[in-house]
Amino acid sequence: MERRQIQLPLSEQAVRSLKAGELLALSGPLYTARDAAHKRLTETLQQGLPLTVDLQGQTIYYAGPCPAPPGQVIGSVGPTTSGRMDAYTPLLLQHGLRVMIGKGQRSPDVIAAIQSYGAVYLGATGGAGALLARHVRSSEVIAYPDLGPEAIRRLVVVDFPVIVLIDTKGSNLYLSGPAQYRRDR
Amino acid sequence: MREISVDLIRDCVARLCQEANFLLPPDIMEALRDAAGRETSPAGQAVLDDLLENAALARSRRMPICQDTGMAVVFAEIGQDVHVTGGWFEDAIRQGVAQGYTTGYLRPSIVSDPLLRRNTGDNTPPVIHTRIVPGDQLHLTVAPKGFGSENMSAARMLSPSEGTDGIRRFVLETVEKAGSNPCPPVVIGIGLGGTLEKAALLAKQALLLPSQASNEQSHLAELEKDLLQAVNDLGIGPGGLGGKVTALALHILAWPTHIAGLPVVLNMGCHATRHAEAYL
Numbered sequence: 369m370e371r372r373q374i375q376l377p378l379s380e381q382a383v384r385s386l387k388a389g390e391l392l393a394l395s396g397p398l399y400t401a402r403d404a405a406h407k408r409l410t411e412t413l414q415q416g417l418p419l420t421v422d423l424q425g426q427t428i429y430y431a432g433p434c435p436a437p438p439g440q441v442i443g444s445v446g447p448t449t450s451g452r453m454d455a456y457t458p459l460l461l462q463h464g465l466r467v468m469i470g471k472g473q474r475s476p477d478v479i480a481a482i483q484s485y486g487a488v489y490l491g492a493t494g495g496a497g498a499l500l501a502r503h504v505r506s507s508e509v510i511a512y513p514d515l516g517p518e519a520i521r522r523l524v525v526v527d528f529p530v531i532v533l534i535d536t537k538g539s540n541l542y543l544s545g546p547a548q549y550r551r552d553r
Numbered sequence: 554m555r556e557i558s559v560d561l562i563r564d565c566v567a568r569l570c571q572e573a574n575f576l577l578p579p580d581i582m583e584a585l586r587d588a589a590g591r592e593t594s595p596a597g598q599a600v601l602d603d604l605l606e607n608a609a610l611a612r613s614r615r616m617p618i619c620q621d622t623g624m625a626v627v628f629a630e631i632g633q634d635v636h637v638t639g640g641w642f643e644d645a646i647r648q649g650v651a652q653g654y655t656t657g658y659l660r661p662s663i664v665s666d667p668l669l670r671r672n673t674g675d676n677t678p679p680v681i682h683t684r685i686v687p688g689d690q691l692h693l694t695v696a697p698k699g700f701g702s703e704n705m706s707a708a709r710m711l712s713p714s715e716g717t718d719g720i721r722r723f724v725l726e727t728v729e730k731a732g733s734n735p736c737p738p739v740v741i742g743i744g745l746g747g748t749l750e751k752a753a754l755l756a757k758q759a760l761l762l763p764s765q766a767s768n769e770q771s772h773l774a775e776l777e778k779d780l781l782q783a784v785n786d787l788g789i790g791p792g793g794l795g796g797k798v799t800a801l802a803l804h805i806l807a808w809p810t811h812i813a814g815l816p817v818v819l820n821m822g823c824h825a826t827r828h829a830e831a832y833l
Contacts, residue, residue: 389596404670434620434660443658444611444620449701449734471701472734472793493600493792494701494736495824496607497620516672517660529603531596531794541596542733545795549594549788 371529377425378467383488386532388539392490393527398427398469402448404518405511406456413459420511421520424464430471432517433507434497442507442523444497447471450489454478461485469530473542482534489534491541503528555689556638557833559645562691565831566649569695570625571657573829574617577608581740581826584764584801588738588791597796601738604791604824615657618825619736622659623697625650625679626757632688643681651675653695662700682754696761696828702739702821705731708753711815717776720745720817721783727819728784728800733793740764740822741784741803745773746810749818756820759804761828766804773805780805791824 374382376396386392399421401409412419430450434443450470457468458481466487471494474482482489492500503525511520533541577585585608589601611618627646631637637645654661654676663677664670686692707727711719724743731739742762744755767774781803790796801824810816 391599432620432660432662434617434622435658437658443660444617446620448621449704451734471736473732491733491792491794493603493607494733495619496603498611498614498616498618499603499607501616502610516674517662518672541795542793545594545596546732546788546790546793547795549597549790549795549797551786551788 376427376467378427380466380486383466383486384536386488386535388532388535388541388544390532392530392532394530395526395528397522397524398429400429400431400433400521400523402430402432402518403452404515405520406453408512410456410459413463419463423460425466426464427467427469428460428465429469429523433501433521436507442501442504445501445504446497447492447494450474457481461487474534479534479538479540483536483538486536488532488536490530491533492528492530500528554634554636555632556636557691558638559640559642561833562637562642562645562693563649563652565693565833566627566646566695567653567656569693569829569831570650570653570659570697573695573697573827574622574657574659575611575615576829577611577618577825578828580764581801582608585738585824588798588801592791592796592798594790594794594796596794597791597798600791600794617659618827619699619823620660621662621699621701622654622676623699623827624663625676626696626698627679627681628694628696629681629683630686630692631683632690633685634689635691646679646681647677650679651677691833692830693833694761694828694830699823702735702823705735705821706756706819708749708816708818710749711817713813713815715815719815720776721780723817724780724819725783725787728789729787731821732789735821736823737789737793738791738798738801738824740826741800742820742822743803743805744818744820745805745807745816747808747816749816751808752816752818753820755806755808756818759806760820760822760826762804764802768805770807773807777803777805
């Protein structure tokens with residue numbers, strides 16, 4: 369299937385052009401952050417302090433990679449379950465986060481925030497960490513190194529394969545996709 | 554009496570941790586290929602293609618199939634004529650996990666306390682289930698369990714009057730709620746009967762059965778078939794994007810239970826449901 373080429377970071381206009389179900393190939397920088405990093409980012413914002421990572425217009429990938437073996441850029445790096453970040457997400461969207469990459473459903477609050485802030489939720493194939501690692505060109509820890517695999521990393525990716533799960537209008541592939549194949553008995 | 558040294562046990566566990574994380578079991582590979590042949594949803598098909606390519610890459614490059622290299626669950630069947638020498642059996646397993654995860658560049662995913670949440674750094678401790686069996690062999694199985702799927706598991710103490718209808722409602726409710734979180738197509742392990750913890754252990758053991766296996770008892774084999782069909786009729790599909798294949802396999806293990814009870818536990822396994830075993 370043909371994938372639409374997308375350069376990161378995405379402009380607001382470009383985000384609004386994405387439609388649920390569309391296949392994309394992302395190139396550019398993104399940031400990994402998962403449970404523990406989200407907790408710290410949120411605590412920082414709640415204290416009224418600036419973030420160590422400027423998320424304005426940026427992309428977060430919910431992932432905690434395996435350690436890189438010698439000579440490799442990164443270990444396996446697939447998406448983790450996004451729902452665990454739901455409690456923290458509306459605040460980050462309010463502070464400018466524009467693109468999220470993960471797997472799994474989002475809460476009604478997150479979906480509402482996606483629509484009101486003009487953001488997008490993308491899906492990478494869950495369980496395909498070895499395949500996704502091939503699309504990572506560089507990786508560096510930029511915040512919270514003490515969190516180990518949960519540190520925030522800046523990755524530069526090339527042709528990173530994703531599908532649009534929830535678009536700016538709130539269309540949700542996790543509802544429309546399965547509905548077509550459901551067989552009620 | 555046969556002697557087995559703790560060094561041998563440690564090295565074997567280390568090897569199994571890596572094997573389980575790098576090599577998708579052949580029966581699961583076969584089930585994925587079969588699913589790819591049946592799936593009609595284009596998005597679902599693309600996910601299955603990704604998973605097959607991912608498994609091939611992981612195998613050839615000795616990379617983890619998934620970055621969530623799991624909590625190491627170790628099943629040990631110890632022959633009663635085995636004598637473990639040179640140290641404590643559980644220390645050997647623990648050291649094996651640390652060695653396997655550290656030298657294999659597998660992600661340390663374990664926190665030392667469920668509330669304080671500090672990473673232990675070497676993926677220890679494992680969860681160890683031991684059983685004393687006849688004979689003089691040691692059978693070790695390492696099943697690294699990722700939490701995308703583990704979190705989607707559930708237990709319910711049904712009333713006997715709820716019977717198979719109650720089991721069915723519970724299973725469908727649990728799988729539907731899980732949706733795309735456990736990286737479908739999933740493998741489902743169901744423990745029926747016993748007590749709360751017995752049913753949970755049976756559910757985990759059910760995940761280790763060959764994917765084509767069905768229960769030896771015909772009424773349970775029927776129930777497995779019926780539940781698998783009902784789960785696939787939910788339409789969740791590969792990756793939760795919609796499709797015909799939501800589960801690759803569903804296994805039931807049952808145990809006698811109390812006159813007042815019908816415990817049921819569903820242990821969710823991801824598409825890989827990793828495990829590796831060895832006999833010493």
